[in-house]
Every structure is written in C-alpha cells, then in structure tokens.
Amino acid sequence: MAERAPFPFVVGCGRSGTTLVQAMLDAHPDIAVPFESYFPVWFARERSRYEQAGGFAVARFADDVLAHDSFIRWGLDASAVRARLLAAAPTDFAAAVRVCYAAFADAHGKHRYGDKTPIFVMHIPLLARLFPEAVFVHMIRDGRDVALSRTEVAWGTRRFAQEALRWREQIEQGRRDGRALGAARYHELRYESLLDDPEGAARELCAFIAADFDPAMLQYHEQPQRVLESQPFPSEHQNLRRPPTKGMRSWRGELTPEQIALFDSLAGPTLQRFGYAMGGAAASPRVRLDALGARAEYTAREQYRRGKSAAWRVVHARRGA
Numbered sequence: 054m055a056e057r058a059p060f061p062f063v064v065g066c067g068r069s070g071t072t073l074v075q076a077m078l079d080a081h082p083d084i085a086v087p088f089e090s091y092f093p094v095w096f097a098r099e100r101s102r103y104e105q106a107g108g109f110a111v112a113r114f115a116d117d118v119l120a121h122d123s124f125i126r127w128g129l130d131a132s133a134v135r136a137r138l139l140a141a142a143p144t145d146f147a148a149a150v151r152v153c154y155a156a157f158a159d160a161h162g163k164h165r166y167g168d169k170t171p172i173f174v175m176h177i178p179l180l181a182r183l184f185p186e187a188v189f190v191h192m193i194r195d196g197r198d199v200a201l202s203r204t205e206v207a208w209g210t211r212r213f214a215q216e217a218l219r220w221r222e223q224i225e226q227g228r229r230d231g232r233a234l235g236a237a238r239y240h241e242l243r244y245e246s247l248l249d250d251p252e253g254a255a256r257e258l259c260a261f262i263a264a265d266f267d268p269a270m271l272q273y274h275e276q277p278q279r280v281l282e283s284q285p286f287p288s289e290h291q292n293l294r295r296p297p298t299k300g301m302r303s304w305r306g307e308l309t310p311e312q313i314a315l316f317d318s319l320a321g322p323t324l325q326r327f328g329y330a331m332g333g334a335a336a337s338p339r340v341r342l343d344a345l346g347a348r349a350e351y352t353a354r355e356q357y358r359r360g361k362s363a364a365w366r367v368v369h370a371r372r373g374a
Contacts, residue, residue: 082269189234193244197316199220214319240261
C-alpha cells in the first residue's frame, strides 16, 4: 500500500485563527479543507455500530454521515457519496471517513484533504490513533483576544470569565496531547506570527504537512466565498475578505483593568507558559471573589455538558442497534 499523505487537522480554541488557516490551506491548488466536520470524533465513539463481526456496516455509516448537519454543509451529492462508499467497501471506520474527505477533495478538483474543527483540540489522542497519517496544527493566540472575541460571537457564552477558562483548558490540553505525539505530528502556529509574516508561516505550515508552498495560499481573500458560504455565521468571518491584517483586535484597548486582572487570576500562568506577558493589573478582593465563582461555575457547567453528551450517545447507540 502506498504511504498516505499527511492528513492535517487544524485545531485550537475557537477564535484563534483556525478559519484563517483553513482558508489559506483551501486556497492551495492541491488541498481541500471542508466545513467543520465533527462526525469523525462523534461517530468514532460508537464505531462498534459500524465495525461488526460480519464486516463493516457501510450502508449504516452512509446513512449516518449523510444525515449529519456538518457533512450536509460540505455540499456534496448524497447519492454520489453513498455510491462511492459502497464501491470502496471500507473495512474499518477510519477508511470510511477517508472516503468522505476524498470525495470532498475530488469534488473540488484536488488530491489532498485536511480538516478544520477547532474543538478537535480536545480529541487529539483519539484522532491520532484512528489516523496514523494525522498531523495536528494547533493555532495559538493570546487568550485575552480570544476570550474577548468569543464574547461577541453568536455561539459563545458572552461571559468573559467563562471564555478565559475555556481558552486555558483547551490550549493546555492541546499542547499536552500534541507534544506527546512528537514534533513530526504536532505543530504550534502562532496567530500573531501568522499576521507578522504570512508567507513565512505558510511555508512553515507546508513543510510540516509535506506540501509545496504555493503563492495562492496568500491570495485566499480574493475568492473567500466557498469558505464563507459553508459557515453558519458568515458575518463572523468577513475578515477573510482581506489579507492577514494586524491590529483589528487588541485586548489592551478593549478590556477594562478589572477584566485584565480577572484574566490574570484565571489564566495568568497559562499566558506565561505560552509566552504572553500577564496584564499586570492588581486583583482587588472583588476580582478574586469573581475568579473563585467563575472557576466553580465553569467546573459545574462542564460536568453537566459532558454528562448530557454521554447520555445522548447512549440513546443514539440504542436507537441504531
């Protein structure tokens, strides 16, 4: 069997520049990166539903993936994808997923594919096991800019402290899990570095995923429609219509001293570990109390969310049995 090309996954806390990197990779003449997928991780948790003693349940997999909201956003012909899956006769879950990505790449006249699903930063070990050819590009951005941006998007909590804690959790886990894979499979790309030197960052990215650099990657803003049209909230990504531009967001001019002190209290050590200076604002007793309450709320919310997700998966598996 021929060696597979690296399968890049662009991950990171949402609003760290993952969509920008998606657009740059997708502008490459040989690489296609679809809308956020989710289904490789979601379905992998119940892959015994497909990987059965009598062989791989291709028709069941096709039914599930073709009904998945994210896959529908890929804009592929459902009957053609089903026929392709049946003809390929994949013998395991990973092979079936590869067929889906290959169908997307072929539909856009390209030979390679990648993925940009930010929350996969929390699932690096699973994806690394499923796809031996998977490599991970972890987008890193100053958490204060990330939290500030996440309070303004439709899918965020609009709560600065909660978003600060989410950034801390995701960026720390992404680095921990990624570094365990080694430098050949894990690469950190700084959003700030990408803005400072777009070509240098693009060349570095291409070297990591074993692709030739192409100048078209820097011209993504000339034809941003395909990436924008797949987004559920395209208004949040209108900066794709311009080249990488510095200064569009700065926490220094937008956060209050209290917010700066609160972020330091919640995620200051993480800022420092990732090379960002703390804000330096003194934490008042009120800020310290707010930080204590935010940590307790975040823990409770995450426990509830994960429990609810696990229960949904059990119900889903039973209905499909």
